[in-house]
Amino acid sequence: MSFTIRTPCSSANLGPGFDVFGLALSLYLELQVSVSNSSSTLPLNCRITYEGEGAEDVSLDPEVNLITRVAVYVLRCHKKRSFPSETHVHIVNPIPLGRGLGSSGAAVVAGVALANEVGQLGLSRARMLDYCLMVERHPDNVAAALYGGFVGTYLRELEPADVERLEIPLAEVLPTPAGGKDTGLDPPQPPLDIGHYHKFKWAPEIKCVAIIPQFEVPTAKARDVLPKEYSAADVRFNQQRTALLPTALGESPPDPEFIYLAMQDRVHQPYRKGLIPGLTEILQSVTPKSHPGLLGICLSGAGPTILALATSNFEAIAEYLIAQFEKENIKCIWKLLEPAHDGTTVTQSTAPGNNPAVPLTYASAGVSIDAGNSLVQRIKPLVAATARPGADASIGGFGGTLDLSRAGYSSLPNLVGAIDGIGTKVKIAFAMDKHDTVGIDLVAMNVNDLVVQGAEPLMFLDYYACSRLNVDTATAFVKGVAEGCKESNCALVGGETAEMPGLYSEGEYDAGGCAIGAIAKNNPILPDTGSMSEGDVLIGLASSGAHSNGFSLIRKIIDNAKLGYQDDAPWDRGTTIGDSLLTPTRIYVKSLLQAVQRGVLKGMAHITGGGLTENIPRMLPKHLAAEVDASTYPVPEVFKWLKKAGDIDEEEFARVWNTGLGMVCVVAPEKVKEAREVLEGEGEVVYEVGRLINRNDEAESCVMKNMEVWR
Ligand SMILES: Nc1ncnc2c1ncn2[C@@H]1O[C@H](COP(=O)(O)OP(=O)(O)O)[C@@H](O)[C@H]1O
């Protein structure tokens, strides 16, 4: 087996965000790894070769080298004392050491990734971050190197018991083991979720000029010069700028004055000037006015590198700053770098399992039982939070159970089942790398189908299928499912995660789900078509957008308009197209069950695929048709834009999307007032949108009036 791990360097702090902001940059530490099947007499079963920065100084002894020591630490947390098979690690390192470009952060992340691969540990990226933070206890560099892009990070407060744990180094880089080369003990696994990150937007025009002085400042030393306490004024100064910087750096085109101001710092740079001759003067020597193209300037990490953000004139800015350092007799090189958006990547050079020397395992075929187990651990609390009377929502059994009597059904009820998927809305989740809302859609599509029959949803089961299981993504997905279940008061009693290499595209997944509900013995199963008559009123409940239907057409329209999901939504300037389209489907369970209990509804239609015209007739008897007046309710801006941009005609519009109504219900005229009161009391926005009319055999079952208002 051979593979390559690539980890970007990073610039931390970006001025005011000390220990918070990290930016991954396009200079990569590379580990070219080959694993043979034999064990050897090599220390730790590992041989290191090295080229690039630090080649003279960096130890090739795997017990001393930072990358392999980190890997062995992670392996030992998994009861593997050394590299499982003879491993050759060739390190190619273009990142200058001790210059404030996160060389140690990259080494730590690469070490954790190395252990994950050779030990086939199946660690998620979030879990890898925990291991990184056991070694380098500031999350800015490691989160940027691991996840890529411009990140904001924070550490969870550890429990006192965790802080007391002796194996937590709480140091810049892993210290020498206290008990000699090998203390003989397997370290316990790190606490869960030590650190977190959020990826911010980065305006594509902004590039980074790194001025790299030819001397080192060890990060540990640069942290020792910092004060233990700060004045309230300085803390306030940095907080104000830290709050603004992500917005300033995400705006396109960038505003130089805004960025320059937002990059000022009073928490670390002033104290580090003793280690970097001329630092304060150099930082103050350039402004957007004196050097057009410049946006902002700061110390990179703990220094001594200076990072200048700019949109043009890179060379002139670099030459000027190098000349300033020369006044202090300091030589510099400079590099023009760009954000590295992907973070750490692992590329297999030989397909796992193709090397006849290496025995085949399920993991080498692409299915990681460890990743599956790790997912189960992560989702347990999410699932448990959906417990309801009769179902404890614990996972691990072969099937999910529900005690109907404890759920409030003393005599045998009618059971109702529904099954559905999310459709291609998941494609938007992939594009936005945002996976915690489509689970809500999945539950909504099912429970909304149940409730229109008058059923109370009780249980839900989901099916998540992918090519390679990404535990972070799958956990976010289940979080959404659990949220949908809580909103509809049904227990998530089980599910299935299928990792099927080769079946789906890399990084993508599909999901389906099934809801089971009950209708108490003496309650009606709706629609009650026998009670419907001409003149009954149609009331519509506002939708939250496209819900989970018509996304193949939506994606085509966005594509034809040459727009990307990260672009500002033309229908809502405050958000991106992707975020707006990911708005979860509205769940109508609680409000509609209230109305059913009050006996004010004769029937309900969930407006899903097929829009108004196909779905409303599903609740009607043959002799009645729905007459819907398009002028009686507002069409959401997203639909107006889609209709116009796609040049969709009115009939098609009403057949594909909900057009603004997620539910349409039949109500006797004398019950309309009461129905409105109940539904509005539960937070619904209600419109009277039409009535039932008599219908001949040949006539349409849903007649749309006044569709010209949509033009
Ligand atoms: N590729 C690497 N291989 C081994 N050790 C490394 C590597 N990169 C960094 N280190 C270790 O990290 C130290 C630098 O870390 P640090 O002082 O935090 O500076 P930086 O700002 O470059 O992260 C180096 O002196 C070396 O001990």
Ligand SMILES: N[C@@H](CCOP(=O)(O)O)C(=O)O
């Ligand atoms: N927030 C840390 C960042 C150190 O970054 P490095 O690249 O110098 O290791 C600090 O400022 O100390």
